[in-house]
Amino acid sequence: MRFAFYGRMSTKDHQNHQTSYLWQHDNASELITGHGQIVAEFFDVGYSRRLPWSQRPKARELLASLADPNRPFDALVIGECERAFYANQFSDLAPVFAHYGVQVWLPELCGPYDPGSPVHNLAILQLSAQSRREVLRSRFRTTAAMRAQAREQGRYLGGRPPYGYRLTEAGPHPNRADARRGRRRLRLDPDPGTALVVTWIFTQRLTGRSIAGIARELNDNRVPCPSDEDRERNGHRTNQTWSLRSVAAILENPRYTGHEVWNRQRTDREPIDPAAPSRGYRQVQRWNPSSDWVISARVVHPPLVSEQDFVAVQAIRSSRPAADGSQRLYLLAGLMRCGLCGRRMDAHWVNNRPGYRCRHGYTSAKPADTARPGNLYVREDETLAYLNGQFARLGADLNQHSLIKQLRDHGMMIICDDDSWILGPEADATPQIPSQRRPDQLF
Template sequence: MEPCDTDLLVGWVRDQRRLTSLRLQRDRNGLRLAFYGRTSTVDFQDRASSQAWQREVAECVVAGRGEIVVEFFDAGYSRRLPWADRPEAAALLAALADPGRAFDAIVVGEYERAFFGDQLQQLLPLFHRHRVQLWLPETNGPLDLTDPAHRALLLMLGAQSRREVLRARHRVLSAMRAQVLEQGRHLGGRPPYGYRLVDAGPHPNRAHAMWGRRLHRLDLDPVTAPQVRWIFAQRLAGMSVASIARRLNERGVPCPSQADRRRNPHRHRGIWTVHTVASILANPRYTGRQVWNRQSTDPVARPGRVGRRRVVQRWNPIHEWVISKMIAHPPLVTERDFVAVQNIHAARPTQDGRFRRYQLAGLIRCGLCGRRMDAHWVHDRAGYRCRHGHTTGHPRQPGQAKNVYQREDHILAAISTRLAALGIDQAPPGTDAGTSHHPTRLAELLRTHRMTIVCDHTGWALTPNLPTTSGRSHEIMIA
């Protein structure tokens, strides 16, 4: 009976494995090296060609002195990411701890492709602990930290790698700023709710145009644009954000994630929320002007994970936004109405002409869910409440915890009494001691010491602790 094709393939693989083992044994006196390379993007760089030239450079470095036996190559990861956050680099670091690893040293095709800033200095102790050499094209061999020239070269390469990134970043951001400001160009990303992307002609760069690249611009979506107009009209008429969200849910209007499922496959809730409506009302692109740099991303260290970072998104201050000088797409709201909607959020007088003041705004957190408690005016006095994430934009969930509510005057009185009993000076330096019990003074004291009031249905606590006149610290519980 003749062997099947699968048996032939298995036998061929076994033979190749034996030949490889014999070849490694024959070259056992040579150094075994792991090659590491990287390319930043996969859309604008060819991985195969980038990997090939880096591997060729590395092979020239080790020629006659060793052989590359294993390869690690990251594609689509920035050099600014630590090695622990690049999949292939992380796999290489994990392989270092294996006593039976297949390599004795590491070689890279280019320093700037592998390291950024002082990343190498952070990795060198790990390499040294596992007795793994690092070979660089710039040193034409292994890195020797006992050589002053190598140490100086290492500092120069790190600074050069950082400088290259910063220069490229500055050029790109400056170009994007000019394109938005002067041309009103759409720079990519998903269109806001109420708009769709349409063709805007060939790319202005002739080389890009020859490759078939085209520009896009925002145009009105006939299905969702009327909903955006309705949202702004209701807000201008005095309806609350929560009421708008509730009305949209009652009418069965698909929320943004449901209206564009292709770009939102990760969102499954399918209802309008207060945050969704507030985001639409705060988006200046509905005035017809192109706006850029409203948000940015920053790498932040992950707690308890040395060298690893996560990318977080943050809102930039309004003065950093870039707004086009011209109308770039059809508006859904006038600039006058948009500004009027933003001013609704500002402090405004009540019907009797007075302004409502909340002395402890931002200082009180719920002990049940950890959220910052909302300022709430009830019975002509300031108070604070927490509804544990519930809003009137959607029904309350069964079994949800009871709301936490406390009056501001009760909180301030309890804090003042308790601080005095602990011997804590409540008067800021340079102020009259007689004014120390004023609500504004107490709030300033809490902010100065970065204290937070944590409460639940049973009592209050101030955290962190404040030092007393005796030098000891106390947990300040306020029943």
């Protein structure tokens, strides 16, 4: 028989390509001894087992070759089942291989998979569970260790240094084996060119100055923004001026107090098509709530602002009372997206009621673009009425807070333009519920 070999390794930096390839290839060769030889090879490097085969280049190439009547192989041999398949991937792909008359040989089955064998199907279920268990166990151990290292040791755990800092060596690596190989421990130190800018930003904010005013002065003085200062890591960013978000991100970052902070962000996996999970998943980065952050118990690098001043700045940012001292409440904050430009809409109080507006990228930190569309304004009460109507059509009777919780829990956004609302997923603007005309009156 003519066999195609498939193998996989997940990381380039922490595994030896040749070694991983050889032991999987040897496994496969030993399995088919006396039955045939390997005539085609497909080996993915740097791709997680959690990715479906359609998102691994070599696996995708293998699947595409199945339909070719002149393909050079008759059967497929796997180096290790848990390396090649994750969770239910084998069960999903087995009918495809069977359709094209390609046997799948697995070392764990000591031969070809037989879909009619209860023993084989039970073994596949067990291997699928083991593959998932290995990933979950590794993730739990790694995150638990990183949590302890960040909190108790204040160790720098990777990632780009925040604006105002640079990475410097701080002695031998804590792991003795890594230290013997010459690895060094790293820590954050003030960057001579940008640390003073960070200190100036906090000082200005403590005087009560607005974030827009700070950004405008930085742009007027031609101070390079964070992405422009470090082009090597920010080649994907085109904005070369300070924005409200870049200034606010600095003011909200507790690492400037000298404490190490870990787990501010997470990576979620979302199905590309919820109706067809076999198409795979995409990775989406999201901010964790501050209650999930892990902060070092002590100061571990030179602070650029005192803890007292940092806390004071957060109070300035968060309290914004009305003229009568009351606190304004925006129920849909973060859930409104502009259908014209795709940006999140800003909470905006006008005519004594909450609403939302989009200025299509214009802020007082930069000159206005005369070609941009006019500002979009949306009333909160009318939007809530629309949502109540849509959920009522689906048979759901929810109060305001339960309705908004449902949107946040399911990653949904309200996408608006001058004529309609659309309820859609946060990741894109694909309509999920038909749009409905809004009343012409806005404010």
